[in-house]
Amino acid sequence: MGSxxxxxxxxxxxxxxxxxxxxxLIGYSNELNERGYQYVVFKGEPEDCSGCALCxxxxxxxxxxxxxxxxxxxxxxxxxxxxxxxxxxxxCTHGVVHRITAEVLEELGLLGRAVGIAPVGCSVLAYEYxxxxxxxxxxxxxxxxxxxxxxxRPECIVFAYQGDGDxxxxxxxxxxxxxxxxxxxxxxFINNAVYGxxxxxxxxxxxxxxxxxxxxxxxxxxxxxxxxxxxxxxxSLGTPAFIARGAAHDSKSAIKLKQYIKRAFEYQRxxxxxxxxxxxSTCPTNWGLSPNEATRWVxxxxxxxxxxxxxxxxxxxxxxT
Amino acid sequence: xxxxxxxxxxxxxxxxxxxxxLLAQAAMAEGREVSWLPSYGxxxxxxxxxxxxxxxxxxxxxxxxRHPRSLIVMNRPSLEKFGPKVRPGGVIVVNRTMIDVDVGxxxxxxxxxxxxxxxxxxxxxxxxxxxxxxxxVGATEAVPPxxxxxxxxxxxxxxxxxxxxxxxxxxxxxxxxxxxxxxxx
Amino acid sequence: xTTTTAPTTSEASTGAPPKLLMKGNEALAEAAIxxxxxxxxxxxxxxxxxxxEYLVKRLxxxxxxxxxxxxxxxxxxxxxxxxxxxxKCLTSxxxxxISLMAEGMSYIAACExxxxxxxxxxxxxxxxxxxxxxxxYHQATRGHGHGDYQVLVLAPSSVQEAADLMLLAFELAEKxxxxxxxxxxxxxxxxxxxxxxxxxxxxxxxxxxxWALTGCEGRERRIVNxxxxxxxxxxxxxxxxxxxxxxxxxxxxxxxxxxxxxxYDLLVVSFGTMARIVKSAIDELTDEGLRVALFRPITLxxxxxxxxxxxMDALPRDGKVxxxxxxxxxxxxxxxxxxxxxREIAFMGTAGGVVPTPDEVAARIREELGAG
Numbered sequence: 096m097g098s099x100x101x102x103x104x105x106x107x108x109x110x111x112x113x114x115x116x117x118x119x120l121i122g123y124s125n126e127l128n129e130r131g132y133q134y135v136v137f138k139g140e141p142e143d144c145s146g147c148a149l150c151x152x153x154x155x156x157x158x159x160x161x162x163x164x165x166x167x168x169x170x171x172x173x174x175x176x177x178x179x180x181x182x183x184x185x186x187c188t189h190g191v192v193h194r195i196t197a198e199v200l201e202e203l204g205l206l207g208r209a210v211g212i213a214p215v216g217c218s219v220l221a222y223e224y225x226x227x228x229x230x231x232x233x234x235x236x237x238x239x240x241x242x243x244x245x246x247x248r249p250e251c252i253v254f255a256y257q258g259d260g261d262x263x264x265x266x267x268x269x270x271x272x273x274x275x276x277x278x279x280x281x282x283x284f285i286n287n288a289v290y291g292x293x294x295x296x297x298x299x300x301x302x303x304x305x306x307x308x309x310x311x312x313x314x315x316x317x318x319x320x321x322x323x324x325x326x327x328x329x330x331s332l333g334t335p336a337f338i339a340r341g342a343a344h345d346s347k348s349a350i351k352l353k354q355y356i357k358r359a360f361e362y363q364r365x366x367x368x369x370x371x372x373x374x375x376s377t378c379p380t381n382w383g384l385s386p387n388e389a390t391r392w393v394x395x396x397x398x399x400x401x402x403x404x405x406x407x408x409x410x411x412x413x414x415x416t
Numbered sequence: 417x418x419x420x421x422x423x424x425x426x427x428x429x430x431x432x433x434x435x436x437x438l439l440a441q442a443a444m445a446e447g448r449e450v451s452w453l454p455s456y457g458x459x460x461x462x463x464x465x466x467x468x469x470x471x472x473x474x475x476x477x478x479x480x481x482r483h484p485r486s487l488i489v490m491n492r493p494s495l496e497k498f499g500p501k502v503r504p505g506g507v508i509v510v511n512r513t514m515i516d517v518d519v520g521x522x523x524x525x526x527x528x529x530x531x532x533x534x535x536x537x538x539x540x541x542x543x544x545x546x547x548x549x550x551x552x553v554g555a556t557e558a559v560p561p562x563x564x565x566x567x568x569x570x571x572x573x574x575x576x577x578x579x580x581x582x583x584x585x586x587x588x589x590x591x592x593x594x595x596x597x598x599x600x601x
Numbered sequence: 602x603t604t605t606t607a608p609t610t611s612e613a614s615t616g617a618p619p620k621l622l623m624k625g626n627e628a629l630a631e632a633a634i635x636x637x638x639x640x641x642x643x644x645x646x647x648x649x650x651x652x653x654e655y656l657v658k659r660l661x662x663x664x665x666x667x668x669x670x671x672x673x674x675x676x677x678x679x680x681x682x683x684x685x686x687x688x689k690c691l692t693s694x695x696x697x698x699i700s701l702m703a704e705g706m707s708y709i710a711a712c713e714x715x716x717x718x719x720x721x722x723x724x725x726x727x728x729x730x731x732x733x734x735x736x737x738y739h740q741a742t743r744g745h746g747h748g749d750y751q752v753l754v755l756a757p758s759s760v761q762e763a764a765d766l767m768l769l770a771f772e773l774a775e776k777x778x779x780x781x782x783x784x785x786x787x788x789x790x791x792x793x794x795x796x797x798x799x800x801x802x803x804x805x806x807x808x809x810x811x812w813a814l815t816g817c818e819g820r821e822r823r824i825v826n827x828x829x830x831x832x833x834x835x836x837x838x839x840x841x842x843x844x845x846x847x848x849x850x851x852x853x854x855x856x857x858x859x860x861x862x863x864x865y866d867l868l869v870v871s872f873g874t875m876a877r878i879v880k881s882a883i884d885e886l887t888d889e890g891l892r893v894a895l896f897r898p899i900t901l902x903x904x905x906x907x908x909x910x911x912x913m914d915a916l917p918r919d920g921k922v923x924x925x926x927x928x929x930x931x932x933x934x935x936x937x938x939x940x941x942x943x944r945e946i947a948f949m950g951t952a953g954g955v956v957p958t959p960d961e962v963a964a965r966i967r968e969e970l971g972a973g
Contacts, residue, residue: 207818210686222824228814230685231826233708236678239670243682243690244814246666247640251686251816269678272671437793441622444795452622452793456648456731475759477881478959479792 097146097169098162099137105158106134109186109379109386112150112159115346118143121150132185149346155190156181173197175206177226186379186386188343189217189285192256193224195349196283199357200227200252203364210244210251212237214266216258217291235266238273241280252363254281260290263299263323270325274369277334281359281370284325287378288397295381299323302400307381322400326373330407335368338407342375344393348403355405368409375401419449419472420558421481424548425498426490426511428465431545435488436467438571439549442563443471451479464494471558486556488548490531492517507599509552513544525599527551529590538589540582547590554594561591618797625760625789626651626693628796629719630659632767633691637804638717639665640690642679644672644698647731648787649721652693663803673698677705684714685825687813689771689806693719695787696737697728699745706780707746710842711827715774715807717767718752718782721790724954732954733787733874738931741784742902749839751846753781753853754901756873760794766899768800773853775807777845784901786927788874788956846903854905857897858912861887865894867970868912870936870946871925872898874956879925881959886966893966898935909939916944921969923947925962927955 099121101112106128112135113121120139128134137144146163148170161170175197183189200206206227213221215234222229228251232240237255245253262270262284270282289307290296297310300322304313330338337359341352352374359370375397377389384392422439424432433454440452454467468484470476487502488509489495495515502508504523513532529551531544538547546568553561565584572580623631630652633641641656653669660667666683670676676692683690694702699720709716720741724734741754753773757763763785770781807813814823829835857876860883871879876897883893896912898905913922924933924946936946949965951957 208816210814210816212682219828222826227817227822229822229824229826230682230814231824231828232681233678233704236674236681236705239675239678240682240685242668242670242675243640243642243679243684244686245682246668246679247683247688247690248686248815251814268671269675272675276668437622440793444620444622450622450793450795453788454791456787456791474884476794476877477884478878478956479794480788480878480956480958482958482960 096142096164097144098141098165099144099150100160101135101137102158103128103134103136104130105156105180106132107156107185108132108134109155110135111153111155111186111345111386111390114387114390115149115153117147117149118145120144152346152349153191155183155186155188157190157194173201175201175226176224179223181224182220183217184380186377186389187217188376191343191349192283192285192352192374192376193221195353195356196254196256197225199353199360203357203360205252205360205364208250208252210248210253212240212244212253212255214255214257214261215292216261218256218258218285219292221256235261235264236269237261238266238269238278238280238282241282242273242276242278245278245280249279252281252360254283254360254363256283256285258285258291259287259298259300263325270329274329274336274371275332275334277336277369279363279366279369281363282372283356284371284373285376286325286373286401287376288322289378289381291378291381302396324401326371326406329371335409336407337362337368337370337409339371339405340373340375340401340403342393342398342403344375344377344390351403362409373401375403419470419474420486420556421468421470421484422486422488422552423466423468423481423484423498424488425464425466425494428463430465430490432465432488432490433467434571435545435549436469438564438567439469439559441567441570442559445566446559446563448472449474449476451476453479464491464497466494466498486552488552490514490545490548495519505600507552507556509548509555511544511548525555525597527555527594527597529593534589534593535586538582538586540579540586543579543583543586546583546587550587550590551594554591555597555599561588618799620795620797622793623760623796624651624791624793625763625785626721626791627655628760628764629693629767629783629785630655632764632798633717633771634659634663634665634803635798635800636689636768636771637806638689638691638771639663639803640683640688641666641692642668642670642676642683642690643693644670644676646695646698648723648790649693649695649719651790652719652721673701674705677702677709680716681705681709681712681714684709684716685712685814687807687810687815689715689775691717691719693721695721695723696725699737699740703745705746706752707748707750708827709780710750710752711748712825713778713812714780714825715778716780717770717774718780720782720784722784722786724952730954731787733956734927734952734954735786735873735875736928736931736952737784738901738926738928739934741782742904742935750842751779751902753777753779753849753903754784755781756784756899756901757789758873758877758897760789760792761796763789764796764798771804777849778812779845784873786874850903853900854903854908855899856905856908857899858894859883859897860894861892862894865892865915865920866917867893867921867923867966868916869893869895869923869925869966870898870909870932871895872901872932875925875927878957878959879962882962882966885959885963891967891970891972904935904939906935906939909936910941913940913944921947923949923966923969925949925957927951
């Protein structure tokens, strides 16, 4: 006797929810919404829906709320995000990671202490979406800004949110040294193997052979090097840290990702260590794929290069250091 | 007392910067205007170290003096570099432990100090720099010797306090030597 | 040699603040603490290195924070972060390092965050040398990074003034919510002189404000941001910045007039280390009966244009103006702006770490006056 409420104005028609629904209860409307997207609608009867919320978990646009029973809401939108609709493309999973980050901070009771740092790249406007104190930093410098903020106000929960051009390329030095110093900050690293904001150029994380606007014949590793595995690189440092890689392209991955991000913030809250979560994220626009094709590309192409899981844990108390 | 300036030069580690600091400290305690300007940078690495100390009754204008009135010189390269630059009528204190050449400045008062021997005799062979400083103060009377001794006590504290007495003794031995010299202006 | 151990004092028991013998770099560092700055982020470079070397020992004594950054690029962004959460903070560098901080300075100014920079200038361009120079004058006063922003610039010419201006720097930074740079050179940084700190102990923290990111518990959230995608908004932002810089230009110019101020035939314009050398030359020339004065800007930005013009207008019709700087014609830009075409400005400059002597300056002045 579940139900879903789909906000047809927020919906960008990416169709992730359609794929996620185990009972095939969501489909496209025949209409376009006011922003020009062919939005989705609930097609079934209330008794058909179990209220599992996989649709909402996969939705990048905070467009779905879910009830298991009329008096039992199983998916509530977080107060850690503003009402603003994001500028992200349909099917981009930045929205999923934003939501998970905000949910975690809300669940840990940390929204009032949070100071986030937006990067330069597609998520440059993240300060419009997170509903708490935010910086907007220069390209690649977020870990240095986070260092200054956290050292000055250790009581704040400081995190940097960065893409792969920002963090792995221009900001390589800042992330390396913030991690090596063991700054008690959290970094969320969106890896979608491409520069998004500037229109699909090759990133340090671009896969071998991957076509981008600056590797039009496919990334030639002999000339441009191999994909940079930032999590592995940081995990090799001697400084204690929590380092994990998750993904955001489907509900199952998003649920796991939330566990990683939660642990990352818990480590910061407890003053334990530097914490870092890499997220394999989709860029349907610059990959030239539909949202569903992009989801498959993460599974089939990205994951073999960037295996998900926890790469490094801080030593447990009394354990080896 | 009139204003004056002294260039102190030697190898790094010969204590010229410290000797200069003690002089500046002493003069400041006497209420005088002072500046202490060291050479710095790569030339300090195993090379020469020098410092210019200016003393005056008015605020010090330029702390960088190309032709100082006095030179305290610990080694031959520094003598060759700075000896010719001392103003006519100036004072040159020469470390005879390490310099065996003629100074070549008949127009200056030259004070020869076997600094290591003086320091050894006073009980601290490492205090050769203070023997040199003592000789200069003895000859020029630029600052009261007690002020230098107070500066030595202020500098050598904690772990280094055990060296204060022999440092003072070395300074006084140099002072006595300097006092025997008549400075001809 | 450094003097980072507790500075020795004289007249310690008189009740008056003690007179200390300190290096300029150390005096700047100590003065920052007296101003209430407990957060330093920096990267080693000659000839400013005594600033971090002093603070790494001193800051823990007052509960402060010291971070050696991985680069000047990181250091300036750490300052951005610390200033953004509302603490008084400082970074220090020398010329090539300041170039690397240019990007961050633009962001900090754009976000209107208070903070203080020290530039202990060395000779350029490129890697240049490490000896004193004033060749970052244009960089300091004309902006470092991109965009319509300004940094207020203070130029001490003695160790005491360095300490005094550091206190003023933090005051102005907070008053204008803007970066302030104390711009000295390797000579001021490396030399020891007596200095008296009139402020006791660590100064007060930054005043409560409505912009610092402290966590939004119990209030509206805040954003520190320099991105304005709407042109009208960015235009308005720049107008607001301009209004602020105009206000500083009206209220903050500081300068000194030295020498034959009652009447002079030649006016030297010079700042910092160079100005004190000019003072020695003027003293020598005054003894010879020549009438020479020095106009010394203390604020390089805002430049005291009106006062400089007044000092020129006090010259007789055939009086001379001589710009003396340790660079190849940078200060003279502002001297010419002050003159506004009313006079020829003669130029004397050195570069590369060559510091003119008082005799050389005096010779040039005699030449200008036809008194050779």
